[in-house]
Amino acid sequence: MSEFVFATAQYESGDWDSAPLVPANVIDSIARYTSIDVAPTGAIVALSSRDVFRHPLLYLTGHLPVRFTAAERTNVAEFVRRGGFLFVDDHNHDIDGAFHKTVTEEIARTVGPLVELPNDHVLYRAFFHFADGPPTTSHELNGWGDNLVHKHLHGVIRDGRIAVLYSNKDYSSEWGYHPDNKRFLAVDNTKFAVNVVVYALTR
Amino acid sequence: MPSRGSPARVAIERGLRALSLLTLAAAAWIAWRPPAEREAESAAPADLTEALPRWTIAPPRRIHAALDAAPPQESRDWLRAIRRAGTPVTWAGEDIPALAVEVAPIANPRGGTMLWVAAPSGARVALADALASIDTVVAAAGGARVLAPSTAGAVTASVGAQMAAARARDTLLLRRVLVLGRATWETKFIVAALEEAGWLVDARLAVAPGVDVTQGGVRSPDTARHAAVVVVDAPSASTASAVARYVRSGGGAILSGASANASSLADIAIGRAGARVRASSVAFADDAPRRALGFLAIAPLGEAIVLEERDGRVAAAARRVEIGRVVQLGYDETWRWRLAGGAGAVDAHRTWWSGLVSSVAHRAAVPISRDARDEDAPLARLVDALGPPSPASGDMVARARWLPSPALLFALVSMLVLAELASRRLRGAP
Structure with missing residues (x-):
């Protein structure tokens, strides 16, 4: 039985590798809180390659404009059609930045329109309970970026389940530290990552 | 005063009376003659419908049906009744295909019906339901199966002139x-x-x-x-x-x-x-x-x-x-x-x-009503009713001997009696 591999999507435009510490941190949380068989290291998958279809959950982030190539667009559309789960996080934490504008355009064009997820969505109860919806990040609260707290995540819904989860809360910055440093936190801020993975594996 | 007729006329009247009595005697003989005295009879498929009533009224010593297709349920049951009444009944039908059809709903939320057909290997089986033709398949290894999205009424499977029919006997709660x-x-x-x-x-x-x-x-x-x-x-x-x-x-x-x-x-x-x-x-x-x-x-x-x-x-x-x-x-x-x-x-x-x-x-x-007239396995039901096929024995006559019907004998007797009576009245005799 294959183990869960946290895979980061590599795309040709922009800076796909802007959050290199996130995979290790998410993997640490999966191993720490669940009994899911998780690979100790993540994988990097080129969106234009067939390797996309070996990893049903893909994490995509960056700061810069995203323009999919034709091969990337084809693969993303097919990946979602076959039941894959794409988690996209805006590493800028802004509301009208280059990454946000371009990646949401690409998602809409390739997969379908993004809709606002209600804050009582099952995603927020998939493992840990987040009664108020998506947990806020320190970047939302300390005045960096656009000084806004984004109240909702967005998604593309296919057959009643989230096929593409889009966040502009900048979890890529929030989770971008070495897992050993979790001991300095009063509350582990990567718990929501566990919900994302459990949701992808069970819905 | 009674008239005296010519001797010839009187002789004719006596002849008519004698014929009337002979006809009555013949009718009585036909009606009550013992079966053992009848010859063994054989009937071709086309003659079966005509022969069954006759065999019922006047059973021959033995009956043999030479068939080219399994008879319908009514004929089959009639033959079985004659056999159970004491007349040995045999049959032969080398050309009757061993055909059977079963209609079974599939345990699948999309529905569908599986049609299972038993037929001689290599036989072309035409499948149809009450609405239209479904498919034609060639039986391999003694059978074939066809998945039909849905069926209406009885499903029939035909090989040449032989037809089997069945309908789903139950539905499923999935x-x-x-x-x-x-x-x-x-x-x-x-x-x-x-x-x-x-x-x-x-x-x-x-x-x-x-x-x-x-x-x-x-x-x-x-x-x-x-x-x-x-x-x-x-x-x-x-x-x-x-x-x-x-x-x-x-x-x-x-x-x-x-x-x-x-x-x-x-x-x-x-x-x-x-x-x-x-x-x-x-x-x-x-x-x-x-x-x-x-x-x-x-x-x-x-x-x-x-x-x-x-x-x-x-x-x-x-x-x-x-x-x-x-x-x-x-x-x-x-x-x-x-x-x-x-x-x-x-x-x-x-x-x-x-x-x-x-x-x-x-x-x-969930059982659903089933039409008892459906012949899902005609040959098997024929064997079940009459036993396995056997060749006709040598003393069989290919066609039944002609015997007058009771109505004809009654009409003949009536005419003879009326003719005698009229002759007697016309000459003034009582």
Whole structure:
């Protein structure tokens, strides 16, 4: 039985590798809180390659404009059609930045329109309970970026389940530290990552 | 004063009276002659309808029917009644095809009806229902089967002049499917495939010690709720015991991967899942996609039926466990087929999993009315009614001897008596 591999999507435009510490941190949380068989290291998958279809959950982030190539667009559309789960996080934490504008355009064009997820969505109860919806990040609260707290995540819904989860809360910055440093936190801020993975594996 | 007629006229009148008495005597003889005195008779198919009433009124010593098609139910039952009344009845029909048809609803949420046909190998069988032709198939190894999306009324199967007809004798109550396992891509995509195929799915997927993600809120399989249970990973002892009880009660189970190695499932498992067999191809070919999947080789025990093997190692097998059914799969990563297979992989993966569940599903049948006139196996019913075929014996007459009907004899007697009476009255005799 294959183990869960946290895979980061590599795309040709922009800076796909802007959050290199996130995979290790998410993997640490999966191993720490669940009994899911998780690979100790993540994988990097080129969106234009067939390797996309070996990893049903893909994490995509960056700061810069995203323009999919034709091969990337084809693969993303097919990946979602076959039941894959794409988690996209805006590493800028802004509301009208280059990454946000371009990646949401690409998602809409390739997969379908993004809709606002209600804050009582099952995603927020998939493992840990987040009664108020998506947990806020320190970047939302300390005045960096656009000084806004984004109240909702967005998604593309296919057959009643989230096929593409889009966040502009900048979890890529929030989770971008070495897992050993979790001991300095009063509350582990990567718990929501566990919900994302459990949701992808069970819905 | 009575007149005296000419001697010739009187002689004619006496002749008419004698003829009347002879005719009456003949009618009495025909009516009451003993069967043993009749000759053995044989009838061709075209003459059977005319012969049956005659054989009933005046049974011959023995009856032989030379048939080119199984007679309709009425004729068959009539012949059986004559035989039970004491007249030996034999039949022959070398050209009658052994034809039978069965109509069975499929345990699948998409519905559908399986038409099972028994016919001589090589025979062309035309299938039709009350609305239209369904298909024409050539029987191989004594039979054929056709999947029809739906049927209306009786389904007929015809080979030449012989026709068999049947209609579904019951309908199915399809229940939910329960998927048990850990949170893995395999369980996720099994649930997805079954839901896409129309099954209602309950699931209990373990994500942490004591923490399950559930769907449908049901924790154990139950024949009152579930058509089948899919066990993807080795379950807890209590869950495995519940699955074993469920199967023995008539439920269906699919044991995937290493789940069959759970000690509590040993009684219902087909065999131990052993060493992993590597994929024999890199790419998922459309005609043999599962060759690109590895699997745990199954060592079948007892009366298991091997469903799929590769290089002599069993990848899938099935068996009955009391009144339940079990399919065991060595495959534990079929999700790779769905994700990385060819253009039709999603459909193929879905169809394969749905078919597996259909094959083991607990079938709660609801009987529906059935038309007793349906002849689902004409030749078999003929043999059941009259015994096996046998050649005609030498003393058979090919056609029945002509005998006047009672009505004709009555008319003749009436005319003779009236003629005599008229003659006598006209000459003034009493």
